[in-house]
Amino acid sequence: MKVDSNKLSTILYSNKLDVKKFENLLSNNDQGYKFFWLEAILKLIAQNRQLFTFEDVIDEMIVGAWRMVTYYHLRLGHTVNGNAENFLEHAIRILYECSKKEIGNKTPSKDRLMFLIKKYQDNLMEDKLHLTDYVPYRLIKPFVEKEGKEYIDRKTYGRFIAYLNAFTKANHEFFYDIVDAKNPLMRKIRLNEEWVNFIIQNYAVIMGWLRFNKALFIQDRNPGVPGVMYKVAPETEEKRKSLKNARELWIATVDVTGRPLYEIYTGNELSIDEFDLDHFVPRSYVSNDELWNLTPMAKNLNSSKNNKLPDRRYIKDFVKYNYYLYSLIFANDSKDQAAILKHYFDRCENQHLNAVWATEKLYIPGNTEEQFRNILEENLSLVYDSAKLQEYEEWVI
Incomplete structure (x- = not known):
């Protein structure tokens, strides 16, 4: 109150x-x-x-x-x-x-x-x-x-x-x-x-x-x-909201493309039955489940990462993989694939898509790969550096 x-x-x-x-x-x-x-x-x-x-x-x-x-x-x-x-x-x-x-x-x-x-x-x-x-x-x-x-x-x-x-x-x-x-x-x-x-x-x-x-x-x-x-x-605090909708979006990319998920930190392929969604910048800092901060990750490695920051060099790999997700929804030559994924993307709206810069500049039709990656890298870096100043420990794989 x-x-x-x-x-x-x-x-x-x-x-x-x-x-x-x-x-x-x-x-x-x-x-x-x-x-x-x-x-x-x-x-x-x-x-x-x-x-x-x-x-x-x-x-x-x-x-x-x-x-x-x-x-x-x-x-x-x-x-x-x-x-x-x-x-x-x-x-x-x-x-x-x-x-x-x-x-x-x-x-x-x-x-x-x-x-x-x-x-x-x-x-x-x-x-x-x-x-x-x-x-x-x-x-x-x-x-x-x-x-x-x-x-x-x-x-x-x-x-x-x-x-x-x-x-x-x-x-x-x-x-x-x-x-x-x-x-x-x-x-x-x-x-x-x-x-x-x-x-x-x-x-x-x-x-x-x-x-x-x-x-x-x-x-x-x-x-x-x-x-x-x-x-x-x-x-x-209200219990952490489910990542179900974001998880189903990533699973849908496998269903429509036939390509497996992979982990940006190791390059390993992931099973759609056993992966977690990792908050790149720890959730304890950002206090949200925004799509622009989530990436697939093996459960055991996610437990190891816990409440820590990955090395800064992974930002580019993270941004690259998130562009892959964006391209399947907004820049996909297959209209059928794009329509299916847009359905799952829209279900993420209330819970995973709230930041104004993300909804008005990032996740919109027409971004080139360079534009998308520049927008996401700039904003993610600001949050990452701010968490670093709060003395979040760096995660070592």
Whole structure:
């Protein structure tokens, strides 16, 4: 659900709680930590928990942002000389490097990630401690605004906690208070019961509002990257659409010409019963199933390629083979063959033919081979280079 980033208080109402203050939790969010901290708290609430440590929240943050950083290659904050300055992103990158031999190409389950976080705790400690410095206190700044900034950082956390403990909870003002401990990671967040009930009753709206704002923030940190809204909340993303129509189009080329499919990466012939359609630029980057980015490929090799970029030299082979498909539909001397393939091509329209440059310039009658290849190579190269800048790993056959 897309909610205006400043209008949550006009949608939700409580005669006991100050929803406007809750809405302002996400203000002044330079590194984006507040999005992930608050989202982790909401998830812990959904697990029927009202008391948990800072470390519990941070571990939940790592799990929640894992796929964004390792699979979608999104930046969560600023970088210096290509290195993450965002402590959450940095922790995830360290954990990935420590564990990538164990997890292979698969995205680990939450339980597996939690195990790996504990296993490599020493490697993550510095980043985890940095995440306790300010965020837990600054998140609830709107609730203590009248008291000034002296209560919202690690240097005065003692006074801040004392203030919270001394404050009467009769009016249920605070979202949470903090139970002190010598180890910063062991300090506990104690949620206000009235706020917990309010969040549970409005969970879907609040989570939608949070993720919408988080998507806007991540988009700003990753200009030009497509489909950020889906990548920010992959657990709610619609399941990947079937490639059935595109697959049937390629199979139809075999039926009408008698020529087998082949694989651009190896030159091997492919069985029409066992091939996959490969996204040349990984789907995790393009967030679509456009025909101009698909090519037949053996299943086992496709599994090996997984979420990686092929060598740039394959662009020309890819473009050449896609012109072969185009020529059978739009430049075929056999009208019968062209009519059959045009039928299958038209069935791809809604799902595989959406980019304006592709529908208005590429897949139209009259393109010469040179025109088609120049248009596709230029546009594919732009997407390829952009994915390369997002640090997609290169695939080696």
